[in-house]
Amino acid sequence: MTSDxxxxxxxxxxxxxxxDAARPLPKNTVASLREKIALDWTYHxxxxxxxxxxxxxxxxxxxxxxxxxxxxxxHFEATNHRDAIFYVEEIVSKHExxxxxxxxNLHHLVLNGIxxxxxxRYRRENVVIAGASTTxxxxxxxxxxxxxxxxxxxxxxxxxxxxxxxxxxxxTRFVKIHPFVDGSGRTxxxxxxxxxxxxxxxxxxxxxxxxxxxxxxxxxxCLDGKYDAITELVADAVERSLAIxxxxxxxxxxxx
Numbered sequence: 001m002t003s004d005x006x007x008x009x010x011x012x013x014x015x016x017x018x019x020d021a022a023r024p025l026p027k028n029t030v031a032s033l034r035e036k037i038a039l040d041w042t043y044h045x046x047x048x049x050x051x052x053x054x055x056x057x058x059x060x061x062x063x064x065x066x067x068x069x070x071x072x073x074x075h076f077e078a079t080n081h082r083d084a085i086f087y088v089e090e091i092v093s094k095h096e097x098x099x100x101x102x103x104x105n106l107h108h109l110v111l112n113g114i115x116x117x118x119x120x121r122y123r124r125e126n127v128v129i130a131g132a133s134t135t136x137x138x139x140x141x142x143x144x145x146x147x148x149x150x151x152x153x154x155x156x157x158x159x160x161x162x163x164x165x166x167x168x169x170x171x172t173r174f175v176k177i178h179p180f181v182d183g184s185g186r187t188x189x190x191x192x193x194x195x196x197x198x199x200x201x202x203x204x205x206x207x208x209x210x211x212x213x214x215x216x217x218x219x220x221x222c223l224d225g226k227y228d229a230i231t232e233l234v235a236d237a238v239e240r241s242l243a244i245x246x247x248x249x250x251x252x253x254x255x256x
Contacts (some may be wrong), residue, residue: 001165005228008235009162015242016201022249033202033245040205042081045189047208051077076113084109084190092197098153100146103179106190110183122146123181131215134222136178145177163199164238167192168231169221176222196238202245204237 025033043058051074057067061078084106091102108120122142128135137145152158152173158166171192178184193203206214210233217229 001231002228005232005235008232008239009164012164012201012235012239012242015239015246019202019242019245019249020200025249029248033248036244037203037205037241038082038085041085041189041193041203042078044205044208045186046074046077046081048206048211048214049077049185053078073114080110080112080114081186083112084186088190088194088197092194095198098150098191098194100150103146103174103187103191107180107183107187110186110190111180115182118181118183122179125181127178127181129178131219132222133219134176136176142177142179146179149173149177163196163201164235165227165231167195167199167204168234169227170195171234172218172221172227172230175218192234196234201238202241204234205241206233206237 039055039059039062042062043053043055046053046058053061053067053070053074057070058078061067061075062082066075087106087109096102104120104122111119123139126136126139149170153170158169161169171188174191175184175188180187189206196202196204214230214233217233221227221230
């Protein structure tokens with residue numbers, strides 16, 4: 001890890017300590033922050049994959065309103081992602097250990113109503129990723145690849161990493177395997193945030209404006225196993241979320 005990245009993670013941890021010191025947060029503040037982050041996360045994660053709903057359209061879809069001119073799939077992608085976030089929050093709150101079963105559950109929520117045959121099921125065919133420098137493993141090797149992923153995740157090597165490093169590497173290793181025909185990207189970003197939230201950090205929202213930088217960082221990590229670029233991108237996203245939390249808390253304190 002570069003010295004600049006070390007300093008960035010140390011600064012983030014200072015900001016996280018300020019947030020931790022303010023816990024428990026006021027109930028209404030928590031609810032409003034949760035709603036905002038979940039909306040941003042859903043909008044940007046889907047937009048990265050080509051969903052054309054705007055942020056405002058995503059909001060009204062999550063409120064149960066149909067948006068004219070948009071496909072049923074795009075509506076499902078929004079509500080499904082919201083449901084998947086709820087599931088991540090649930091398993092984090094229960095302190096559950098990550099498992100392949102949970103990963104499949106997450107993916108089932110992501111594709112629910114879109115592709116029931118593939119939802120929650122490892123792909124049974126080979127795929128290539130447009131623009132990527134690496135090719136996902138043969139579908140016949142997926143069970144072994146996922147078992148290796150979980151073995152790494154449970155290893156001392158992974159546990160000794162900074163939480164943001166570990167989350168970024170988990171995400172990258174999962175995306176490199178690309179275990180599902182569709183929805184691996186969204187599921188991978190849900191796993192990224194499961195790991196961050198488990199460690200007490202707010203979710204990292206990878207913004208659609210950073211899509212090219214994000215893809216380049218992922219490609220680099222998948223190709224040569226160097227995770228600094230993707231870790232830095234995730235760290236920047238965590239810092240944005242922390243800034244939102246701390247800004248809201250500062251405003252609340254001023255009003256008191």
